[in-house]
Amino acid sequence: MGPILKLLSLRCVPKEIYSVPQTKQPMKNKNRKNARIRLSRKEREQQIIDGAVRYFAEVGFGGQTRELARRLGISQSLLFRYFPTKDDIVKRVYEEVYLRRWRPEWEILLSDRSRSLSDRLNQFYHEYTNAIFEFEWVRILIFSGIKGVTLYQQYLKLIHDKVLDRICTELRAEQNLPDPKQTPITEREMDLAWNFHGGIFYIGIRKFIYGTEKRENFKAAIKDSIAVFLAGAPSVFKSILKK
Amino acid sequence: MGPILKLLSLRCVPKEIYSVPQTKQPMKNKNRKNARIRLSRKEREQQIIDGAVRYFAEVGFGGQTRELARRLGISQSLLFRYFPTKDDIVKRVYEEVYLRRWRPEWEILLSDRSRSLSDRLNQFYHEYTNAIFEFEWVRILIFSGIKGVTLYQQYLKLIHDKVLDRICTELRAEQNLPDPKQTPITEREMDLAWNFHGGIFYIGIRKFIYGTEKRENFKAAIKDSIAVFLAGAPSVFKSILKK
DNA sequence: TATTATAGTGATCATTTGATCAATAAGAGA
DNA sequence: TCTCTTATTGATCAAATGATCACTATAATA
Numbered sequence: 001m002g003p004i005l006k007l008l009s010l011r012c013v014p015k016e017i018y019s020v021p022q023t024k025q026p027m028k029n030k031n032r033k034n035a036r037i038r039l040s041r042k043e044r045e046q047q048i049i050d051g052a053v054r055y056f057a058e059v060g061f062g063g064q065t066r067e068l069a070r071r072l073g074i075s076q077s078l079l080f081r082y083f084p085t086k087d088d089i090v091k092r093v094y095e096e097v098y099l100r101r102w103r104p105e106w107e108i109l110l111s112d113r114s115r116s117l118s119d120r121l122n123q124f125y126h127e128y129t130n131a132i133f134e135f136e137w138v139r140i141l142i143f144s145g146i147k148g149v150t151l152y153q154q155y156l157k158l159i160h161d162k163v164l165d166r167i168c169t170e171l172r173a174e175q176n177l178p179d180p181k182q183t184p185i186t187e188r189e190m191d192l193a194w195n196f197h198g199g200i201f202y203i204g205i206r207k208f209i210y211g212t213e214k215r216e217n218f219k220a221a222i223k224d225s226i227a228v229f230l231a232g233a234p235s236v237f238k239s240i241l242k243k
Numbered sequence: 244m245g246p247i248l249k250l251l252s253l254r255c256v257p258k259e260i261y262s263v264p265q266t267k268q269p270m271k272n273k274n275r276k277n278a279r280i281r282l283s284r285k286e287r288e289q290q291i292i293d294g295a296v297r298y299f300a301e302v303g304f305g306g307q308t309r310e311l312a313r314r315l316g317i318s319q320s321l322l323f324r325y326f327p328t329k330d331d332i333v334k335r336v337y338e339e340v341y342l343r344r345w346r347p348e349w350e351i352l353l354s355d356r357s358r359s360l361s362d363r364l365n366q367f368y369h370e371y372t373n374a375i376f377e378f379e380w381v382r383i384l385i386f387s388g389i390k391g392v393t394l395y396q397q398y399l400k401l402i403h404d405k406v407l408d409r410i411c412t413e414l415r416a417e418q419n420l421p422d423p424k425q426t427p428i429t430e431r432e433m434d435l436a437w438n439f440h441g442g443i444f445y446i447g448i449r450k451f452i453y454g455t456e457k458r459e460n461f462k463a464a465i466k467d468s469i470a471v472f473l474a475g476a477p478s479v480f481k482s483i484l485k486k
Numbered sequence: 487t488a489t490t491a492t493a494g495t496g497a498t499c500a501t502t503t504g505a506t507c508a509a510t511a512a513g514a515g516a
Numbered sequence: 517t518c519t520c521t522t523a524t525t526g527a528t529c530a531a532a533t534g535a536t537c538a539c540t541a542t543a544a545t546a
Binding site: 142152156188191192195196197199200201202209224227230231232236240 | 470479
């Protein structure tokens with residue numbers, strides 16, 4: 001471990017105990033140091049994934065299977081009884097961290113015209129950042145490296161389809177501008193939406209990568225960001241659609 | 244190479260030839276296949292760094308020294324005659340890609356009150372994105388992984404100190420709000436500036452990671468983004484400073 | 487042309503690390 | 517208590533990979 005890594009762990013890595021607490025049970029062979037604990041396949045698999053999420057979030061996907069096993073308190077070979085290859089573990093970590101956090105009701109929320117757009121955006125980004133702004137999520141996204149490209153692409157596609165497209169549509173509606181079904185969302189409008197979202201995403205980066213951010217709650221920052229967007233975007237939207 | 248990597252190279256990696264063109268020279272030993280080309284230490288060192296920047300940007304820092312050497316058309320052992328360890332090469336790649344792109348005149352530009360802030364921001368972000376939105380820069384930042392944390396921190400500090408602090412100051416001045424020397428920039432103001440900058444940065448991410456972005460020129464997107472910021476930020480700034 | 491400093495190489499070492507497999511033992515059911 | 521299924525392990529393999537070193541060949545200089 002080089003000095004860079006040491007510095008990192010001092011600054012960013014919460015001091016948690018990753019090894020699973022070993023429930024002490026009466027053992028037949030009391031002298032054995034490595035007393036085995038048998039879990040069902042399902043339990044063990046989940047335990048491995050949970051440990052892998054934490055471990056890889058901490059050290060990146062370059063982390064070794066031996067060390068992961070050590071933290072789990074199991075043998076390295078057991079990992080390969082549950083997952084054919086290390087890449088399969090990595091894949092499951094992605095799924096666990098990303099695919100399970102999106103909540104379908106957000107799509108309904110964003111399109112609910114009985115409430116003001118400002119209200120909706122505030123609630124959505126409040127809930128959304130609560131769901132994703134945590135150690136594992138941001139670190140794994142940033143540190144996923146070359147293997148994470150498809151993950152990154154999936155994440156961006158999700159945001160595009162389920163968030164930004166909706167925001168553009170709702171902004172049009174609020175301004176009495178043409179419906180996207182008649183006049184499709186332009187590239188420039190989508191750019192603005194990306195710009196807005198990217199700004200909020202950056203808060204997470206600063207918190208977990210820059211490491212100087214100590215707040216737990218970003219409600220104020222998000223609220224301001226939404227206010228700027230809603231105050232500035234309409235006139236730009238209008239000028240875009242005039243041409 | 245797994246399917247993920249194959250997909251990546253199809254989508255994102257420009258087809259360039261990384262091996263250095265071998266200038267054909269009369270050789271004493273014409274039969275030798277591996278004719279040596281002697282370069283001065285300085286030339287060879289630069290050649291290695293140039294190749295390393297391209298190679299690591301393409302495959303990430305997990306790339307192997309043997310493959311790097313192969314692309315350079317030199318032996319793997321020669322790398323270690325110029326750099327004690329692989330980490331030293333990586334370190335030089337960082338320096339090459341990041342520390343050399345900042346232009347001091349940008350600091351003057353941002354503070355030049357003889358021009359409108361909109362003008363200054365447009366020129367700055369136009370030049371700045373021209374300097375950094377290229378394959379190597381974005382990919383190395385994103386793929387630098389756990390080892391790149393300090394790099395990332397340095398980059399964010401540079402932006403904070405030389406760009407965002409100035410933008411906040413200039414926005415205050417344009418609105419006749421108190422000078423930062425008397426009333427320091429608040430956290431909320433800085434958040435807004437980060438938000439703005441992060442939005443522009445995200446364009447680069449989409450171009451080089453998402454891979455669907457084909458434009459070469461982001462002038463319009465940047466212009467719109469600045470317009471939204473300048474239209475929306477002043478009122479929020481004012482309300483922040485009222486309290 | 488002969489000399490010499492040194493750029494450059496091939497072979498090889500040593501470690502890391504993903505993966506395999508025969509052997510072991512926990513724990514449920516008879 | 518015995519049996520049997522299978523979760524679990526230690527030993528080990530094989531490939532990848534950073535690093536080393538004695539040797540080779542180039543090109544500047546005398």
